[in-house]
Amino acid sequence: MTIELNKRQEQILEIVKENGPITGEHIADRLSLTRATLRPDLAILTMAGFLDARPRVGYFYTGKTGVQLLTENLQKLLVKDYQSIPVVVSENISVYDAIVTMFLEDVGTLFIVDQSSLLVGVVSRKDLLRASIGKQELNALPVNIIMTRMPNIAMCTRDDLLIDVAKKLIERQIDAMPVVKETDAGFEVIGRVTKTNIAKALVALAEDA
Numbered sequence: 001m002t003i004e005l006n007k008r009q010e011q012i013l014e015i016v017k018e019n020g021p022i023t024g025e026h027i028a029d030r031l032s033l034t035r036a037t038l039r040p041d042l043a044i045l046t047m048a049g050f051l052d053a054r055p056r057v058g059y060f061y062t063g064k065t066g067v068q069l070l071t072e073n074l075q076k077l078l079v080k081d082y083q084s085i086p087v088v089v090s091e092n093i094s095v096y097d098a099i100v101t102m103f104l105e106d107v108g109t110l111f112i113v114d115q116s117s118l119l120v121g122v123v124s125r126k127d128l129l130r131a132s133i134g135k136q137e138l139n140a141l142p143v144n145i146i147m148t149r150m151p152n153i154a155m156c157t158r159d160d161l162l163i164d165v166a167k168k169l170i171e172r173q174i175d176a177m178p179v180v181k182e183t184d185a186g187f188e189v190i191g192r193v194t195k196t197n198i199a200k201a202l203v204a205l206a207e208d209a
């Protein structure tokens with residue numbers, strides 16, 4: 001969505017505000033331009049939601065403000081367009097190996113799976129820190145002892161709205177959620193959504209055309 005419109009787009013908006021509904025042909029006449037020259041600007045203004053087009057009637061002004069349009073567009077974003085690759089480890093690995101994996105993979109959350117690759121838990125940085133300040137031998141301590149386990153895992157699917165995932169992250173006070181696919185046996189982990197993905201989506205929205 002365009003927050004900063006170019007001069008011609010502003011002119012078009014003014015013309016439609018005052019004269020709409022008005023055809024593309026008539027807008028072009030007023031600007032002494034051809035209909036073809038105007039087409040990209042009209043497409044942008046329509047896609048961004050400032051204008052609406054009705055066949056045989058013409059363009060009219062929707063009256064929506066930049067903030068309203070930004071909100072509408074934010075509410076359309078889907079998990080599948082912003083998710084990252086998940087880092088998944090077996091429930092049998094040690095806490096020590098989980099720490100090493102977290103550093104090597106450069107993530108803050110690991111998803112833990114069983115032998116059938118189905119989701120059984122989640123470990124975060126704090127879980128690993130907590131285990132590390134105890135007296136346990138980290139090489140001998142299986143990660144599934146300290147993980148947050150099913151059914152208490154907050155998850156989402158590819159087709160969920162990103163805004164709903166963001167709300168859930170806040171509610172549950174967590175940094176990340178696995179993107180899962182439900183099977184008869186359980187949940188397969190197919191992606192990951194973190195606060196960073198949400199921040200990136202916001203930036204993309206603000207910069208997007």
Ligand code: ADP
Binds near residue numbers: 148173174
């Ligand atoms: P950190 O511990 O690095 O601050 P989080 O805030 O994500 O990371 O984790 C806080 C707690 O919530 C941890 O105990 C972690 O196991 C748990 N947790 C993290 N992600 C989830 C999730 N998607 N569902 C349920 N619990 C989670």
